[in-house]
Amino acid sequence: MAIATPPTPAAAERMELLAKMWEGRPGVLGWFTTTDHKKIGLLYFWTTLVFFAAGGAEALIMRTQLAQPNEKLVSPNTYDELFSMHGITMIFFFIIPMTTGAFGNYLLPLMLGARDMAFPRMNALSYWIFLASGIFLYTSLALGVAPNAGWFDYVPLASRQYDPGRNIDFYCLGIIFNSISSTLTAAQFIVTIFKSRAPGMSFNRMPLFCFAMLAAAGGLLFALPLLSADTIFLFLDRNIGTHFYDIARGGSAYLWQHLFWMFGHPEVYILIVPAFGIATEIIPAFTQRRVAAFPLVAIAELLVVFIGFGVWAHHMYATGIPTITAIFFGSATAMVVIPSTIQVFAWCMTMVLGTARFGTPLLFIAGFIFMFVIGGLSGIMFVAIPFDQQVTDTYFIIAHFHYIIFGAAVFPIFGGMYYWFPKVTGKLYYELPGQISFWILFVGTNLLFFPMHIVGLLGMPRRQYTYPSGMGWSGYNLVETIGGYITAAGIILLIGNLVVSYFRGAPAGPDPWHGATLEWTTSSPPPPYNYAVIPKVSSAYPNWDEADRAEDRAKLAEGTFVLMDGHEQVAVTPVDGTFDEVVEMPHDSPWPPLLALSLLLVFFMLVLHKYGAAGIFAVGTVLTLFGWHSKEPQEA
């Protein structure tokens, strides 16, 4: 039983005092200055939904353009901007910030039994920089100079010679700006996981969702600087005349591709591994069974990202790399099957061995497993180098990675939205519309992406704004477009269901699913301090450990381990989770949004080539940092 209601009047007093201590500034201003991980998670959630809508609209325009041959809805130039912005938006402004920024921020401290992240102000900063980078990038679309050389932006197409506008400058700076936000999030997650767990939560007792977040954060931390280096070089080539990618002056166009895919392939696993984490939380709750092969699944989550760093050149088979190199990378790519399959078997076995109840969240996870297997099977085909060379730059590739990135990465996000909706809002969603939304999305997604395999094999190239009739592609394309609109309808139903449920849903109570992890032990929505008593943890399924939860209630009643002498949080040793420190946490702060604003101005000045003004705003940024640190947490 959860500590949603205080066991004694004294406990009620303690909870009230904690609430006062941890509550941030009220009202709209409070959202600007908040350092509460839950509020930041919600800010991320709403902002990424807006970007998801933008990326989705771009996709629908493209699908409408391709519904029939010789269509003239958009010009070739507009189409270039649409597919570039669609890719950039969905990867950098929807999936990563949704999984890490929204789900990770909201849930990680709750699952770890912490009161907040390790660096709450930095956490706020990562959100504000994310928002600022989105504003920066979408300004380019509004001005008609959006990135137009694809999300992987190959040189020499992206060089100044062939793309002289500001489009690619917006790409370079927008990506670097966004990377700062993701790097902050990644660093934050790793330190929080190592230092801010509840005492007793040794590494082997950490929920699998947290392992997935650790894997994604590690991937981001090590992969993003490669992209930053790549885009810095391109920005310098385009704006101050360096020659990193200029073959005529000793540079290399391959260099862009190597650095890009050294980042880009781990990125794919960074996108999907949080989805694995969501699946490993929903499955035990809806089967009421511990996940089969827990240690193997935990290792597999980390291993997928680790192996992901050694496979990048399989994106480059068509560039003429040596055969021996291609074989090496093909073999490395085949290795990814091992940790992926371990997880698929573990999920399936847990469902078979438990008592699976196919509520909406589990339906989405079942759909995810189905599409992950299809996407995985088409992915493993690329290990066959001649086959890869044959289908490179065709719709077969688009089909494969959308099965992975939409079917496998986004379906668990939808499942997770339903699963944690009662925790975040305190309301239950409507089950029947939820299930209908799943089936619409499942049908729509498969109609949208499966025929792309066929048109790809029939030779339809990607990134063409139109195609002639008589190629045998028209029917498939029409079906894909219909699938696209059905998918959009499914998403609208899903969001609509959650909005209506928020206003009219039945009260959920603290633990409607009898979930396994700590967040279900506190009230819905959780109070600002998360846990009145720092929870006791004896396993990776702490909500099912009745004796520990009873002990927490007793501790609250007698005032033990409540930590209410200040804005306090515990810190532990990184592996064993031994109780090590009590630290003061920062309060609300206006500095993170101000810092993000000054950085936004720096980036705007850079794209306008006003380097002096950029320098002035950079000095402003440094002064803001001094202001930030003028008050220490214990001085508040």
Next chain:
Amino acid sequence: MSGGDYVAGGRRLGDVPRTTAATGPAAVRRAIRRRTSPSAAWWGILMVIASEGVLFAAMIGTFFYLRFNNVHWPLPGDPEPKVILPIVLVAILSTTSVLMQLAWRAARAGALGLVRVFLVVALVVQSGYFAYEATDFGHELRATPIDRDAYTSIHYTLLGADHAHVFLGILFNVWLLWKFARGITTYRANALQAITWYWHFVNILTWVVVGTITSAAVG
């Protein structure tokens, strides 16, 4: 109020220091001594080092990638890099690792005066190094512009990025001095430990960068 005898995660609550609440030399010394593992600040700087380390790995990788893609390196007409002076200078800069470590040691002991002394001496050496290198960078840039070819592109970018990291470290130290001018707290001591590690990283990094750049003069 918080139940001093309660045992959580293998340790009595009363034995666990309220570290960041500790202010003043004696309290800071006691709090840090009772802590058994590095602070979150140390972990934080480790993340910075990891991330920046990969950024430099990408740049150094680029240097050698371009080198092995060209027959001549430096490219024809480019000046050879200096060898002796940069090595002497980086050796001098490296002494600041010792000074920073001594400052952190003094902070752990609660010796506020010594912290300030070591920080000031380190800052003088670091600023001297940066002033000379920045001036030299400007001179070199005027003699051989960055937009000549791929060699000059990576040469200046790598060197400039390294200098920028030294400059950032100097800003960190100015900030530390500003903080320690107002006394000592565990928060400040944690920051000093983190920035000490940052300087260890920058000093090692500068050796690697100088080694990479001077390698163009060998063979």
